[in-house]
Amino acid sequence: MFKIGLRSNCISRAFLTKSSIRKFSASKLEGKIALITGAASGIGKETAKKFINNGAKVVIADIQTKLGKETATELGTHASFISCDVSKESDIAHAVDYAVSNYGQLDIMFNNAGIACHTPPTIVDLDLAAFDRVMSINVRGVVAGIKHASRVMIPQGHGSILCTSSITGVLGGLAQHTYSISKSTVVGVMKSAAAELCRYGIRINCISPFAIPTPFVIEEMRVYFPGVDDQGLAKMIHDNGVLRGAICEPEDIANAALYLASDDAKYVSGHNLVVDGGFTSIKNLSFPVSNEFES
Ligand code: NAD
Numbered sequence: 001m002f003k004i005g006l007r008s009n010c011i012s013r014a015f016l017t018k019s020s021i022r023k024f025s026a027s028k029l030e031g032k033i034a035l036i037t038g039a040a041s042g043i044g045k046e047t048a049k050k051f052i053n054n055g056a057k058v059v060i061a062d063i064q065t066k067l068g069k070e071t072a073t074e075l076g077t078h079a080s081f082i083s084c085d086v087s088k089e090s091d092i093a094h095a096v097d098y099a100v101s102n103y104g105q106l107d108i109m110f111n112n113a114g115i116a117c118h119t120p121p122t123i124v125d126l127d128l129a130a131f132d133r134v135m136s137i138n139v140r141g142v143v144a145g146i147k148h149a150s151r152v153m154i155p156q157g158h159g160s161i162l163c164t165s166s167i168t169g170v171l172g173g174l175a176q177h178t179y180s181i182s183k184s185t186v187v188g189v190m191k192s193a194a195a196e197l198c199r200y201g202i203r204i205n206c207i208s209p210f211a212i213p214t215p216f217v218i219e220e221m222r223v224y225f226p227g228v229d230d231q232g233l234a235k236m237i238h239d240n241g242v243l244r245g246a247i248c249e250p251e252d253i254a255n256a257a258l259y260l261a262s263d264d265a266k267y268v269s270g271h272n273l274v275v276d277g278g279f280t281s282i283k284n285l286s287f288p289v290s291n292e293f294e295s
Pocket of ligand 1: 165212
């Protein structure tokens with residue numbers, strides 16, 4: 001690495017040394033193997049890219065086979081794809097076994113796949129079939145991911161597990177009950193698992209993102225605001241952020257995931273890292289609550 005720098009004849013030696021050191025220290029996941037569910041698009045895909053750029057090999061596990069394969073191809077030889085429906089325990093078990101048999105270990109498990117579902121907004125009319133469907137992916141899928149990652153991480157004696165929750169799990173009224181309940185439950189699941197997994201050297205944490213206009217969010221918003229195009233919907237989402245001069249993007253969540261997955265967070269476990277620019281700290285919110293979404 002230093003040799004390459006010294007061979008260059010247009011940049012000073014001192015600069016190259018510093019930049020080489022920077023490059024080296026930026027590889028926070030050198031040699032690590034990660035499995036990310038829901039990584040065909042959005043937050044999962046951005047995190048896969050970030051992990052690979054930091055030296056990891058990443059298994060992309062997603063229910064969208066065509067898009068998942070395209071994503072793996074786009075991300076290069078350090079990415080591979082496995083078809084996986086997180087609501088099926090056998091699919092999760094298979095994805096974990098695939099990672100171990102192909103790469104020899106599993107260092108990072110990111111339980112990120114999640115959905116929302118259209119249901120009547122009031123608790124009185126709650127559609128319990130929709131509730132079961134959301135819970136089967138957003139909660140049961142996470143529990144299955146933790147279970148099977150732990151199965152291989154406990155004998156290894158180390159590992160980092162991440163789960164995607166949401167600001168809708170921190171505050172009520174930001175989304176429909178099904179989604180909010182599922183995301184607050186994810187934090188409870190994480191805490192429960194953290195209490196046991198610490199004795200095996202395994203860390204587990206959550207990330208709770210602010211709203212980001214990824215495909216599933218845009219799809220949801222289209223139902224409530226049919227006259228608004230995708231760009232307008234994305235703007236509506238960003239306009240509800242409270243941190244002046246910034247918007248919440250998939251890379252912000254990928255950065256949080258990189259921190260939690262890496263040794264930078266070697267003593268952090270049982271934590272819910274809220275990435276919301278301060279949104280959930282403010283008393284008077286302008287964000288439309290779930291009942292207001294109803295046309
Ligand atoms: P996205 O639509 O870009 O990605 C979701 C991915 O999950 C898709 O690739 C989809 O195919 C996959 N998926 C859905 N059901 C699956 C299943 N049963 N098995 C395997 N994969 C499945 O959306 P995103 O915003 O990147 O969502 C990622 C996570 O972030 C979700 O858990 C979501 O709830 C959470 N989240 C998103 C936001 C946001 O505003 N975008 C905010 C907070 C939390």
